[in-house]
Amino acid sequence: MAAQPFDTMKVRALVTAATAAPSLHNAQPWRFRHRRGSDILELCADLERAMPLTDPDNRALHLGCGAALFNLRVAAADGGLHTDTVLLPDPTDRELLAAVRLTGTARPDGDLARLFPAIARRHTSRHPFQDRPVPGAVQERLRKAARREGADLVFPGEWHVEALLEHVRDVEGRDSLDPARFEDVRRWTRSGEEAAVDGIPETAFGPRKQGGRAPVRDFAGRRAVPGRPAAVFETTPHLAVLGTVRDRPDDWLRAGQALERVLLLAILNGLATSLTSHSLEHEDLRELARDPRSALGFVHMVLRLGYGPAGTKTPRRPVDEVLEIR
Known part of the structure:
Protein backbone atom coordinates (compact mmCIF):
# COMPACT_ATOMS: atom_id res chain seq x y z
CA MET A 1 0.00 0.00 0.00
CA HIS A 123 11.62 21.13 31.81
CA THR A 124 15.13 21.79 33.08
CA SER A 125 14.98 22.12 36.87
CA ARG A 126 17.40 24.62 38.42
CA HIS A 127 16.07 23.89 41.91
CA PRO A 128 17.55 21.85 44.78
CA PHE A 129 17.02 18.10 44.69
CA GLN A 130 16.79 15.78 47.66
CA ASP A 131 19.97 14.10 48.89
CA ARG A 132 18.43 10.79 47.90
CA PRO A 133 20.01 8.29 45.48
CA VAL A 134 18.48 7.23 42.20
CA PRO A 135 17.61 3.51 42.55
CA GLY A 136 19.78 1.07 40.63
CA ALA A 137 16.80 -0.28 38.69
CA VAL A 138 15.98 3.22 37.42
CA GLN A 139 19.60 3.82 36.49
CA GLU A 140 19.59 0.62 34.43
CA ARG A 141 16.42 1.66 32.58
CA LEU A 142 18.05 4.96 31.69
CA ARG A 143 21.24 3.22 30.51
CA LYS A 144 19.21 0.96 28.24
CA ALA A 145 17.32 3.97 26.88
CA ALA A 146 20.58 5.65 25.85
CA ARG A 147 21.89 2.44 24.25
CA ARG A 148 18.76 2.15 22.11
CA GLU A 149 19.76 5.41 20.44
CA GLY A 150 23.42 4.51 19.94
CA ALA A 151 24.87 6.26 23.00
CA ASP A 152 26.08 5.31 26.46
CA LEU A 153 24.98 6.66 29.82
CA VAL A 154 27.43 6.24 32.68
CA PHE A 155 26.66 6.86 36.36
CA PRO A 156 30.07 7.94 37.66
CA GLY A 157 31.62 6.81 40.91
CA GLU A 158 32.57 9.14 43.75
CA TRP A 159 35.98 10.19 42.44
CA HIS A 160 34.55 10.86 38.97
CA VAL A 161 31.74 13.01 40.41
CA GLU A 162 34.32 15.01 42.35
CA ALA A 163 36.32 15.54 39.16
CA LEU A 164 33.24 16.72 37.25
CA LEU A 165 32.37 19.18 40.03
CA GLU A 166 35.94 20.45 40.01
CA HIS A 167 35.66 21.05 36.26
CA VAL A 168 32.59 23.23 36.86
CA ARG A 169 34.47 25.28 39.45
CA ASP A 170 37.39 25.55 37.01
CA VAL A 171 35.26 26.85 34.15
CA GLU A 172 33.48 29.34 36.39
CA GLY A 173 36.87 30.76 37.33
CA ARG A 174 37.99 30.91 33.71
CA ASP A 175 34.83 32.68 32.63
CA SER A 176 35.21 35.31 35.35
CA LEU A 177 38.52 36.28 33.73
CA ASP A 178 37.12 36.41 30.19
CA PRO A 179 34.07 38.71 29.85
CA ALA A 180 33.61 37.64 26.22
CA ARG A 181 32.54 34.21 27.48
CA PHE A 182 29.34 35.78 28.82
CA GLU A 183 28.28 37.16 25.44
CA ASP A 184 26.17 34.14 24.44
CA VAL A 185 24.56 34.00 27.90
CA ARG A 186 23.65 37.69 27.67
CA ARG A 187 22.21 37.13 24.20
CA TRP A 188 19.95 34.30 25.30
CA THR A 189 18.72 35.39 28.74
CA ARG A 190 15.53 37.42 29.09
CA SER A 191 15.01 39.91 31.89
CA GLY A 192 11.95 41.19 33.73
CA GLU A 193 8.69 41.22 31.82
CA GLU A 194 10.43 41.01 28.44
CA ALA A 195 8.23 39.10 26.00
CA ALA A 196 10.17 36.25 24.42
CA VAL A 197 9.74 33.17 22.27
CA ASP A 198 13.21 31.80 23.00
CA GLY A 199 16.06 32.05 25.48
CA ILE A 200 15.91 31.64 29.25
CA PRO A 201 13.55 33.96 31.16
CA GLU A 202 14.19 35.03 34.75
CA THR A 203 11.35 32.77 35.87
CA ALA A 204 13.45 29.76 34.84
CA PHE A 205 16.69 30.83 36.59
CA GLY A 206 15.72 29.00 39.77
CA PRO A 207 16.88 30.16 43.20
CA ARG A 208 20.30 31.63 43.84
CA LYS A 209 22.60 28.96 45.25
CA GLN A 210 23.39 29.74 48.88
CA GLY A 211 25.07 26.44 49.59
CA GLY A 212 25.46 22.90 48.33
CA ARG A 213 27.49 21.47 45.48
CA ALA A 214 25.01 20.92 42.66
CA PRO A 215 26.45 22.05 39.30
CA VAL A 216 23.73 24.57 38.43
CA ARG A 217 24.62 27.40 36.06
CA ASP A 218 23.47 30.78 37.34
CA PHE A 219 22.16 32.67 34.32
CA ALA A 220 21.67 35.81 36.38
CA GLY A 221 25.42 36.14 36.85
CA ARG A 222 26.11 39.10 39.10
CA ARG A 223 22.82 40.75 38.21
CA ALA A 224 20.25 41.04 41.00
CA VAL A 225 16.84 39.63 40.12
CA PRO A 226 14.06 41.23 42.21
CA GLY A 227 12.17 38.68 44.29
CA ARG A 228 14.54 35.83 43.50
CA PRO A 229 14.96 33.55 46.54
CA ALA A 230 18.10 31.78 47.69
CA ALA A 231 18.32 28.09 48.52
CA VAL A 232 20.71 25.41 49.71
CA PHE A 233 21.25 22.73 47.05
CA GLU A 234 22.14 19.08 47.53
CA THR A 235 25.55 18.20 48.88
CA THR A 236 25.74 14.92 46.95
CA PRO A 237 24.52 15.64 43.43
CA HIS A 238 23.62 12.58 41.37
CA LEU A 239 25.21 12.92 37.96
CA ALA A 240 25.24 10.88 34.76
CA VAL A 241 27.51 11.28 31.75
CA LEU A 242 26.21 10.72 28.22
CA GLY A 243 28.53 10.07 25.30
CA THR A 244 29.33 8.16 22.12
CA VAL A 245 32.26 6.16 20.78
CA ARG A 246 32.92 8.64 17.96
CA ASP A 247 32.68 12.40 17.73
CA ARG A 248 31.17 13.29 14.35
CA PRO A 249 28.02 15.24 13.42
CA ASP A 250 25.94 12.09 13.03
CA ASP A 251 27.12 10.95 16.48
CA TRP A 252 26.02 14.30 17.92
CA LEU A 253 22.56 13.81 16.43
CA ARG A 254 22.36 10.30 17.91
CA ALA A 255 23.53 11.64 21.26
CA GLY A 256 20.80 14.30 21.15
CA GLN A 257 18.18 11.63 20.52
CA ALA A 258 19.60 9.48 23.32
CA LEU A 259 19.62 12.47 25.66
CA GLU A 260 15.95 13.19 25.06
CA ARG A 261 14.99 9.53 25.40
CA VAL A 262 16.74 9.44 28.77
CA LEU A 263 15.15 12.71 29.91
CA LEU A 264 11.61 11.65 28.98
CA LEU A 265 12.01 8.25 30.63
CA ALA A 266 13.45 9.92 33.72
CA ILE A 267 10.34 12.11 33.96
CA LEU A 268 8.09 9.04 33.77
CA ASN A 269 10.15 7.49 36.57
CA GLY A 270 9.47 10.44 38.87
CA LEU A 271 12.81 12.23 38.47
CA ALA A 272 13.55 15.90 37.96
CA THR A 273 16.30 16.63 35.44
CA SER A 274 18.89 19.27 34.76
CA LEU A 275 21.60 19.54 32.09
CA THR A 276 25.17 20.59 32.79
CA SER A 277 27.27 21.37 29.73
CA HIS A 278 29.19 24.39 31.00
CA SER A 279 32.58 22.69 31.42
CA LEU A 280 32.14 20.73 28.18
CA GLU A 281 32.32 24.03 26.27
CA HIS A 282 36.09 23.91 26.90
CA GLU A 283 37.82 21.20 24.89
CA ASP A 284 40.43 20.34 27.52
CA LEU A 285 37.80 19.88 30.23
CA ARG A 286 35.59 17.91 27.89
CA GLU A 287 38.43 15.45 27.33
CA LEU A 288 38.84 15.08 31.08
CA ALA A 289 35.12 14.45 31.64
CA ARG A 290 35.21 10.79 30.65
CA ASP A 291 36.20 7.97 32.94
CA PRO A 292 39.36 6.49 31.32
CA ARG A 293 38.36 3.07 32.64
CA SER A 294 35.11 3.07 30.68
CA ALA A 295 34.46 2.47 26.99
CA LEU A 296 32.88 5.91 26.67
CA GLY A 297 34.71 7.75 23.92
CA PHE A 298 33.43 11.34 23.88
CA VAL A 299 31.25 13.07 26.46
CA HIS A 300 28.42 15.25 25.15
CA MET A 301 26.39 16.04 28.27
CA VAL A 302 26.44 15.77 32.04
CA LEU A 303 22.98 15.20 33.52
CA ARG A 304 21.89 16.02 37.05
CA LEU A 305 19.08 13.73 38.17
CA GLY A 306 17.12 13.55 41.37
CA TYR A 307 13.93 14.02 43.28
CA GLY A 308 12.76 17.60 43.49
CA PRO A 309 10.62 20.32 41.91
CA ALA A 310 9.90 20.12 38.21
CA GLY A 311 11.52 22.79 36.11
CA THR A 312 9.84 25.95 34.84
CA LYS A 313 8.45 26.02 31.32
CA THR A 314 10.47 28.16 28.91
CA PRO A 315 9.11 29.94 25.82
Missing part, protein backbone atom coordinates in the same frame (compact mmCIF):
# COMPACT_ATOMS: atom_id res chain seq x y z
CA ALA A 2 1.38 3.42 -0.94
CA ALA A 3 2.15 5.90 1.84
CA GLN A 4 -0.44 8.60 2.31
CA PRO A 5 0.39 12.33 2.31
CA PHE A 6 -0.10 14.16 5.58
CA ASP A 7 -2.27 17.20 6.10
CA THR A 8 -0.94 20.47 7.46
CA MET A 9 -2.58 20.03 10.86
CA LYS A 10 -0.79 16.74 11.48
CA VAL A 11 2.56 18.13 10.36
CA ARG A 12 2.13 21.16 12.64
CA ALA A 13 1.31 18.88 15.59
CA LEU A 14 4.48 16.86 15.02
CA VAL A 15 6.62 20.00 14.82
CA THR A 16 5.00 21.44 17.95
CA ALA A 17 6.07 18.34 19.88
CA ALA A 18 9.53 18.39 18.33
CA THR A 19 10.20 21.98 19.37
CA ALA A 20 9.56 21.21 23.05
CA ALA A 21 13.07 19.73 23.10
CA PRO A 22 15.91 21.25 25.14
CA SER A 23 18.71 23.20 23.46
CA LEU A 24 21.71 25.18 24.61
CA HIS A 25 20.39 28.39 26.24
CA ASN A 26 16.99 27.53 24.72
CA ALA A 27 18.17 28.96 21.39
CA GLN A 28 15.98 26.45 19.49
CA PRO A 29 18.39 26.14 16.52
CA TRP A 30 16.08 24.18 14.23
CA ARG A 31 13.82 24.53 11.21
CA PHE A 32 11.49 22.01 9.56
CA ARG A 33 10.51 21.60 5.91
CA HIS A 34 7.60 19.69 4.41
CA ARG A 35 6.43 19.44 0.82
CA ARG A 36 2.67 19.14 0.36
CA GLY A 37 1.68 15.65 -0.74
CA SER A 38 4.93 14.19 0.60
CA ASP A 39 5.42 11.77 3.48
CA ILE A 40 8.82 13.24 4.38
CA LEU A 41 9.52 15.86 7.04
CA GLU A 42 13.00 17.41 7.03
CA LEU A 43 14.91 18.76 10.01
CA CYS A 44 17.38 21.57 9.32
CA ALA A 45 19.85 23.54 11.40
CA ASP A 46 19.07 27.21 11.91
CA LEU A 47 22.63 28.51 11.74
CA GLU A 48 21.55 32.05 12.60
CA ARG A 49 21.06 30.63 16.11
CA ALA A 50 24.52 29.12 16.32
CA MET A 51 26.91 30.26 19.07
CA PRO A 52 30.43 30.68 17.65
CA LEU A 53 31.95 31.50 21.05
CA THR A 54 30.28 28.81 23.15
CA ASP A 55 29.78 26.15 20.49
CA PRO A 56 32.30 26.76 17.68
CA ASP A 57 31.87 23.35 16.01
CA ASN A 58 28.04 23.35 16.37
CA ARG A 59 28.16 20.18 18.44
CA ALA A 60 25.62 21.50 20.96
CA LEU A 61 23.45 22.71 18.08
CA HIS A 62 23.35 19.15 16.74
CA LEU A 63 22.52 17.80 20.21
CA GLY A 64 19.52 20.12 20.46
CA CYS A 65 18.34 19.23 16.97
CA GLY A 66 18.77 15.53 17.77
CA ALA A 67 16.55 15.97 20.83
CA ALA A 68 13.93 17.68 18.63
CA LEU A 69 14.18 14.81 16.16
CA PHE A 70 13.51 12.32 18.94
CA ASN A 71 10.43 14.23 20.09
CA LEU A 72 9.15 14.16 16.52
CA ARG A 73 9.55 10.39 16.43
CA VAL A 74 7.72 10.06 19.75
CA ALA A 75 4.84 12.25 18.59
CA ALA A 76 4.60 10.29 15.34
CA ALA A 77 4.41 6.99 17.23
CA ASP A 78 1.75 8.43 19.52
CA GLY A 79 -0.23 9.34 16.41
CA GLY A 80 -0.01 5.79 15.06
CA LEU A 81 2.76 6.52 12.55
CA HIS A 82 5.97 4.64 11.81
CA THR A 83 9.15 6.65 11.16
CA ASP A 84 12.19 5.88 9.06
CA THR A 85 14.97 8.41 9.69
CA VAL A 86 18.06 9.17 7.62
CA LEU A 87 20.70 11.35 9.28
CA LEU A 88 22.65 13.84 7.18
CA PRO A 89 21.01 12.65 3.93
CA ASP A 90 22.70 15.20 1.65
CA PRO A 91 26.46 15.81 2.09
CA THR A 92 26.19 18.96 -0.04
CA ASP A 93 23.62 20.57 2.29
CA ARG A 94 25.18 21.16 5.70
CA GLU A 95 21.94 22.58 7.09
CA LEU A 96 19.90 19.44 6.34
CA LEU A 97 20.34 17.22 9.39
CA ALA A 98 17.68 14.54 8.96
CA ALA A 99 14.89 13.35 6.70
CA VAL A 100 12.03 11.50 8.39
CA ARG A 101 9.65 9.35 6.34
CA LEU A 102 6.27 9.01 8.03
CA THR A 103 4.06 6.06 7.16
CA GLY A 104 0.86 4.64 8.50
CA THR A 105 1.39 1.26 6.89
CA ALA A 106 3.77 -0.20 9.49
CA ARG A 107 3.37 -0.87 13.19
CA PRO A 108 4.36 2.23 15.24
CA ASP A 109 6.89 1.91 18.06
CA GLY A 110 4.91 1.40 21.26
CA ASP A 111 7.90 2.17 23.49
CA LEU A 112 8.23 5.57 21.82
CA ALA A 113 4.50 6.28 22.07
CA ARG A 114 4.55 5.67 25.81
CA LEU A 115 7.01 8.54 26.24
CA PHE A 116 4.69 11.11 24.64
CA PRO A 117 3.06 12.43 27.87
CA ALA A 118 6.52 13.32 29.21
CA ILE A 119 7.24 15.77 26.38
CA ALA A 120 5.00 18.45 27.87
CA ARG A 121 6.32 17.76 31.38
CA ARG A 122 10.05 17.88 30.62
CA ARG A 316 8.96 28.39 22.37
CA ARG A 317 8.98 29.92 18.91
CA PRO A 318 5.64 29.81 17.04
CA VAL A 319 5.29 26.85 14.70
CA ASP A 320 4.89 29.17 11.72
CA GLU A 321 8.34 30.56 12.46
CA VAL A 322 10.10 27.19 12.33
CA LEU A 323 8.02 25.23 9.78
CA GLU A 324 8.12 25.77 6.04
CA ILE A 325 5.43 24.02 3.99
CA ARG A 326 5.99 24.25 0.27
